[in-house]
Amino acid sequence: MTHADVRELIASYAVGALEPEDTSLVQEHLVDCGFCANLAREASEVAHYLPYAAPSREAPVGSLERLLVAVAGEGAPSWAAVRATGSRASSSQGAWAPDWPAAAAPSRLAVQATGTGKAAAAGRSEALEPRPGRLQLPLSRWLARLKTPIFAPAAAAVVVLLGMAGWNMLLMGDLKDERHQMSTLQSRLAQQTHLMVMVTSDSSVTRPLQGTPLAPSAEIRLIMDGETNSAMLMATRLPPLPVDRVYQVWLGRQGARMPAGRLVVDDHGDGECNLQLDGSVHSYDSAWITLEPAEGGPMPNSPGVAKGLL
Amino acid sequence: MHLVAGGDSDALAQLFKRYAGAVYSLAYRMLNDREGAEELLNEAFVRVWRQAPSFDARRGKFSTWLMSVARNLGIDELRSRRARPRRSDPLTPDDPVLDPVDDSVDVERDVWHAERRRLIREALRELPPAQREALELAYFQGLTQSEISARLGDPLGTTKTRIRLGLQKLRDLLLSSELGTEIL
Numbered sequence: 001m002t003h004a005d006v007r008e009l010i011a012s013y014a015v016g017a018l019e020p021e022d023t024s025l026v027q028e029h030l031v032d033c034g035f036c037a038n039l040a041r042e043a044s045e046v047a048h049y050l051p052y053a054a055p056s057r058e059a060p061v062g063s064l065e066r067l068l069v070a071v072a073g074e075g076a077p078s079w080a081a082v083r084a085t086g087s088r089a090s091s092s093q094g095a096w097a098p099d100w101p102a103a104a105a106p107s108r109l110a111v112q113a114t115g116t117g118k119a120a121a122a123g124r125s126e127a128l129e130p131r132p133g134r135l136q137l138p139l140s141r142w143l144a145r146l147k148t149p150i151f152a153p154a155a156a157a158v159v160v161l162l163g164m165a166g167w168n169m170l171l172m173g174d175l176k177d178e179r180h181q182m183s184t185l186q187s188r189l190a191q192q193t194h195l196m197v198m199v200t201s202d203s204s205v206t207r208p209l210q211g212t213p214l215a216p217s218a219e220i221r222l223i224m225d226g227e228t229n230s231a232m233l234m235a236t237r238l239p240p241l242p243v244d245r246v247y248q249v250w251l252g253r254q255g256a257r258m259p260a261g262r263l264v265v266d267d268h269g270d271g272e273c274n275l276q277l278d279g280s281v282h283s284y285d286s287a288w289i290t291l292e293p294a295e296g297g298p299m300p301n302s303p304g305v306a307k308g309l310l
Numbered sequence: 311m312h313l314v315a316g317g318d319s320d321a322l323a324q325l326f327k328r329y330a331g332a333v334y335s336l337a338y339r340m341l342n343d344r345e346g347a348e349e350l351l352n353e354a355f356v357r358v359w360r361q362a363p364s365f366d367a368r369r370g371k372f373s374t375w376l377m378s379v380a381r382n383l384g385i386d387e388l389r390s391r392r393a394r395p396r397r398s399d400p401l402t403p404d405d406p407v408l409d410p411v412d413d414s415v416d417v418e419r420d421v422w423h424a425e426r427r428r429l430i431r432e433a434l435r436e437l438p439p440a441q442r443e444a445l446e447l448a449y450f451q452g453l454t455q456s457e458i459s460a461r462l463g464d465p466l467g468t469t470k471t472r473i474r475l476g477l478q479k480l481r482d483l484l485l486s487s488e489l490g491t492e493i494l
Contacts, residue, residue, distance in 0.1 A: 008470060008474065009470070010474075011470075011473045011474040011476075011477040011478070012448070012455045012470060012473050012474070014477060015445060015448040015449050015473065015477065016381075016385070016448065016449070016452065017448035017453065017454050017455045017458065017473060018454065018455065019454050019455075019456060042481065043477055043481075045481075046477055046480055046481040046484060047449070047477065048374045048377070048378075049426075049430050049480075049484060049489070050430070050445070050449045050450075051332065051335075051336040051377040051380070051381060051449075052332065052423075052426055052427045052430045052431075053427070053430045053431050053434050053446075054335040054336045054338070054339035054340075054450070055335060055338075055339065056331065056335050056424070056427060057331065057334055057335045057338050057347075058331050058334070059326075059330035059331055059333075059334040059348075059351060060334070060344070060348050060351075063326075063330065063334075063348055063351055063352065064323060064326050064327070064330070066352055067322070067323075067326060067352050067355050067356070068319055068322075068323065070352060070356055071319060071322060071355075071356060071359045072319070074356065074359060074360065212488075299370070299371055301371055301373065303425075303488050303489070
């Protein structure tokens, strides 16, 4: 299959519209052809947006509970389960599917899952059903005994001890929080000191990033030092971070883009971070900041809050 | 996903709350019936639970993987339905229990997801109708280009060209939108 043949088919490949034999031919070509593989990646990136063209609907009420019942019947996930699911790969997988975990199996499994779920639900409701006469009677007897003069002082002592233990745990928790805050402040101080050194260095250059409409008042500077081949990013007035989200910095070079660091900001939207480089600091031509889950990711998952050319 | 891989059903519930709407919307768009879409939604997340240990975030976004799982389940179900009598009749616009779809009120809780949906639908609307139809038949109905040709009565070459030009134009439109920084 020639480059021209593949280019003719690459869009159909990306949306899963190729016949299986053509899919195999295209995949064989992509293994050895970086140029066509790049075209396929670009086409797939666009195809991945298509599911969001479906009219928006909310999941039916009770569907989460149904799922939790189903997975309770499955037990904890395991590699064995992954392999088992993979071995039941669907007919559609050959046509279009990402390379990582096996994507689908015949949907009769949904029916199986439902059946399992119902059985599990029945088991769970039975397990949670109170059994009158076994627990209630002894408990009431114990409560009655605690009211007698002999047991009252002991019960009071137990209550006091439990209270002190709880208080102690609260204090330990506070101490741990304060240590964490102190550590964060020390880390930030070190970064700011490093930033000051970089800003005052003769070999450093500073480039501004422009806030997008999502962060119109943000001021962001990217400082690059060619002598030490290092870079830092300093931001002020970025919008407050939602819980479990971070700002992620991306550096671009000749159309490729790579994650370069995570930026955590304070309540004022101020923060700074060192950037990780995989080449000369001056080899990059652009930078972005996006909002991402706390663990970050290999590809942006949200709109940019700032961007700029370097 | 690390937590889900460790058997944390609360983490699975969090993922479900975040993505269930998108998966259910895709499932409903593909199957056009509520019961089937709900089954697909459930099965997609059961797959998430089962396959969490093998998920590698370095190889792609979770949302991309999840939607591909859902789509492949949908294609399997559609192919299965084509091969046998329908299990349930699709809902029609006259059906009183049909969920009203109001484009002016997006039910996504995540504002960005709602905005993304709007941008993608707008971009699709800007495609020539024949290109849009070919892309939608391929993506949402799981038809191959030969099947699309047969369905629309067009030569195979015409269908290939429509899919290619449609996807290219969609990319250009998305690049020039606020989604551009994601795709670049």
